[in-house]
Amino acid sequence: MRLQYPSGIRIICLPCTGKVDLLHLLHCFEKGADGVYVVGCLEGACQFNTGNLRARKRVALAQEILEKIGLGGDRVQMYNLSSSEAPRFVQIAEEMTQKILKLGPNPIKLARRKMAA
């Protein structure tokens, strides 16, 4: 359908959201990402039965950690959709972009800049 969505998003493919490691999520923020979201199959429709459910738990944990360390738990999110739902994909991309714009840049980035200045 070639629906347009915000261009600030980069996709990293994995075989299943079950492979998304908590460390991967945190590593992104450590390196300066402003937001990360995990997009998995609809719940109940995971090709590997439970991968997306595991991912959801890890995202929740990442949220908790980010919240605790002051980065903001909302910077990481989990979404579920099926491969035929392009409009929903766009909706998610827009929603996430808006969310991050509202939250502003990764505080680590700002702190580093301050330090450099």
Next chain:
Amino acid sequence: MCPVELPSEYDQGLATRKAVYKQYAQAIPGAFTIQKGDKAPCRLACPAGLNVQGYVQMVKEGKYKEALEIIMEDLPLPGVLGRICPHGCEEACRRCDKDEPVAIRDLKRLAADRFDPRHIEVRCSPPRAERVAIIGSGPAGLSAAYHLVKKGIRSTIFEALPQPGGMLRVGIPEHRLPRNILDREIELITNLGVEIKTNTSLCADLTVDDLFGKGYKAVYLATGSHKGIGLGIPGEKARGVQQGVEFLRELNLTGRAKVGTKVAVIGGGNVAIDVARSAVRLGAEEVTILYRRTRAEMPAWEEERVEAEAEGVKINYLSAPQEVLVEDGKVAALRCIRMELGEPDSSGRRRPIPVPGTEYEINADQVIPAIGQVPDLSALEDIEGLSFSRWGTVEADTITYATGRDGVFAGGDLHTGPWIAIGAVAAGREAAESILRYLDGRDMTEGRRAAPNEHPVYRPVPDKEPRKERGKMPTLSPRERQGNFNEVELGYDEITGREEAGRCLNCGYCCECYQCVAACGPHAITLETHRETTRKVELKVGSVILAPGFAVFDPSRYKTYDYLNRPNIITSLEFERILSASGPTMGHLVRPSDGKEPRNIAWLQCVGSRDVNRADHGYCSSVCCMYAIKEAIISKEHAKKELDCAIFFMDMRTHGKDFERYYDTAREKHGVRFIRSRVHSIDSLCDTGDLVLKYASEEGEVIEETFDMVVLSVGMETPKSTVELAQTLGLSLTEGKFCATHPFTPVSTSREGIYVCGVFQGPKDIPQCVTEASAAACAAAVDLSSARWTQTKSKEIPEEVDVSSQEPRIGVFVCNCGTNIGGIIEVPSLAQYASILPHVVYAEQNLFTCAQDTQDRMKQLIREHKLNRVVVAACTPRTHEPLFQETMQACGLNKFLFEMANIRNQDSWVHSGDPASATDKAKDLVRMAVARAALLKPLSAKRIPVNKRALVVGGGVAGMTSALSLGDQGFEVILVEKEPRLGGAALDLTHTIEGVRIPEYLLGLEARIAGHEKIQVLTESLIVGFSGFKGNFTTEVMVGPGMYERKIDHGVVIMATGASEYKPTEYRYGEDRRILTQIELGKRLEEKGAEDLNHVVMIQCVGSRNEAFPNCSRICCQSAIKNALHIKHLNPETEVSILYRDIRTYGELEYYYRQARREGVRFFRFHRDEPPQVSTRDGGLSVTFKDHVLQRNLRLKADLLVLSAGVRPSDTEESAAIFKLPRNPDGYFMEAHVKLRPVDMTNEGIYVCGTAHGPKLISEAVSQAMAASSRAAVFLSQSEISLSPVTAKVDGERCASCLICVRVCPYGVPHISKEGVSEIDEALCRGCGICAAECPAKAIELSWYEDAQVMSKVDALLEGVL
């Protein structure tokens, strides 16, 4: 680029597609096709065969230049013919059936108005030495010259008059054809190098011989018909009498002509009208046309006549001149006579006959006859070899236009007599072709005699095509026309014209504008591909499988619904498209009439099913109840606001596996309303488009309800084309026009070697279709097993180069994908950027990286630059990864040393509005891909041999069938049965509903198995242990009767453990010997008959569809009807009553339900909450229930009470535990995917069939058993399998044996080894990576997605951010 918009079949006509199209995004093959019909009727009607549809479409698009290019393929005079052509094409226009024809001529003019034809680049062949002489510069001569010069042949046109153009110039007055238009278009011809010599005619000084003598190699005679025909009445020679053609010639050459005060014009053709209208303009006070027939016969165009009358011309019909009355040698008056119409003459028109005594006179000082012309032959009569017809025309071949004289050709009006300009243009073009062939010495006729197509295939005029008014041509008002020759018709403006072009129906589908040819970068579409037509191919095959599918019932056949005129009544399939995320509304639930979100929707069931009166379909379509429920639930989920869904039905048929539960959920959880009623009328509220349904409730009350939308649950039918196919193949059909099969060979047609599957075999849902498809494949495979692997080739793959010790040397290939990527992203700078990334030793851009020549080049570059990793920045790996990996393998590189950056689907397509950001993103994506590529390691697939033996568990019909199907294909089979005898539950059955005996069938199966050399039967045997993985299983069996243990190695398992009849606890079963189950009744009838039975009562849904066992047992309705019919046949006097909740005789079983009712079986419905009461008081057996029609209790006496007891799975609990197989809550085995893998278990190498999977008929069990065998055979036929190397690997050093991996693996693969660390069997690992992500010690890595490889992408992406 394609201008032709057609309704999309995929979107059920709710959206459009182009004539060049792909069926739908996921279509297989994923290729585009061009839909073509025959040449459109307008094109065929044009004497010059102009591609009308093509240029009309171009005009529609506003592409006037392209329109002219199409027109000028055949016609060099677009602006001229766009004004004066009599447009026979418009009479052929199929829009005439709907409203009015498309204004084709005016659209041609619009193109020429909007773009100067002189600026069209006409492709000409290189000029040749020969020259040709053309006599006459009318349309025929000009056309011949034009087409000759296109062929590289230059010509000189000799014109007798002072100006070129022939009749176009001197025959047509300027108010119809402005001179500058004609001049312009003659100029375009002379611009190509054609020479015109005016004031030069054939005469004594310039003969044809002279021309040949001067070196002209051929002569084309096109002098036209310029001599007026005399009236043949007295006084004709008087002053004031002038021929119409002469009058017009004088006017058109000098701009003046002598005109009288009162002018009489004789004739009914266009010349007469032209003369009359010119005379008015020149100042004549009174102009009268005399025509001897009526208006209906008048050959002049209607619009010309209307304009003439508007300008003040009088027309006297049925009048003929008798004498010109002369005074002083000058015209004084005209004596006329009235005519009447007699018998038709040779032209088919009624012959005018003078009416004696009706003579009258009209005043006239000028008489202009315009009753016809003939060629002036004075200069041609002496030409040697030329012959003339009795009409005074030159004779020439009708195809080649060659005359009797070698090298001399003739055409146009000189050959045909006066005819239309476009005819002369066509003649000129044909003469040019002949002259070319003549000069080349080739056969002039070859391939030019086109056979007429008697049965052209056109796009049907859509039923829903709305009426559209034809665009109005603006004209000068009659007042503005006075005293001048300004052009009357002003031409369309752009908006009107393009709208008018939009009325074209595209009869030929593709309009052959060839815009796609020009647009196709890789030249995949060429003029050659456009010429591709249906080919006949002869194939030698060993068997045939028919899967032609079905057609959706067309509800417009029902008057009640008025489906075509009510946009908010749609079919279920249309509704599916509305719900689909990729559909016309992108999944937004709105109604068609006004795009409003509906508040309530009604579904009407059984539209075109179970209806012999209006639909002629007595069968049930089997799928509609279920899809209606599904649509209702999805609608409720999609709707943003509260949505009410009501399903109107007769019997709810949710008989499939787990379907009843779904029905319950819809009703109880989602609040879908189910109304048992047939809607008898629908009224449409015109202003809102809402629909009022009138129906009777179960209590008989008439209710009116308004709905925003109505969905018709349309059934399935066999299309006519499939019926014809069956006739061609000589196959028998059933009453419902489905393919006839036998219950025990459900996929075999009546012709040996031809198999059938899917809905053509009988109405069914997707899981059954998929199952049956495998079954048909099995049947074919049995026939062809000796030929297996005889016609295949194996690919040679060179040995792999070990690159593990080398530094990464990455090659990056950036694809433009035509303009898909290159049109948005700056590909050259991206390739340049890639070349300086770490480890990249080579980078380049390609127009199409996937093209074969690029692949060859890639191989060369891999070798040349010693590349050991490849990154392709292009499209999606889902479609293209295997292609590039194959290229790498061909160079000895491991295919896992490959990475793709998806800069099309994830970038250029979705950020096309922001090219700069898209280019930045592409750089990121390439950098990320390169980073990961550098860390990739070669992986190799483990290959393990396959044990080709199958284990079949269960020796019922399903087990025996699958054992035989595999054995017949040459595979060894061990069939394990717990009982002493094979046969299973079928041993208790007597016959099928079709009346086929079952015991004999079982004996036959048993005998075949006993004698089969590949099948070993273990009866009285129990399975006690199972281990291994697909291809290499080991099963432990206790073999009876001695119960010794045996270990069997095998490659696959087929589970066919069956089911049995439920032993009822309801309805006093077991308390009274007169209360039986259906199976018991079957046996009783077999043994004792029904002579002693007066009353038999049956109760349905015993042990099914209740709290304890919510699902439907599928087969009990047909069992009851089967036995009821059996009783009726044994003893027609017996009264049989069936108490039911819904009768579920799906598919063609419905016919037996009808038969039962016809034969007097009584059906009473009861409600789930009010089950019948059974009484045995005083020794008399009776059943009491509440009748829903009478709304009161009824009591039925019964000699026998028969309980339709449901089905229960046998032994699945134990087998499930041993084989680790999932079961549903009812205890049936669960397939891997309900629709797509209906006989596979999730555990690879294990398949399921028969009633162990769910209740089913014998025929269905046989299908499924064959399907399971087919799936097993696919696996067993390989000698070894290669396991994906993308699996989890444990680093034993780091493993803390915490058991997390053991717990999280969805497949239970990891276990703790003897060494006390986790071990993952790569043969069993599916590669999801869940364990790797969970492992707290990070001891597990998923190959190809190692943490370092994943993180490298993050690092590369965020490089420099901090």
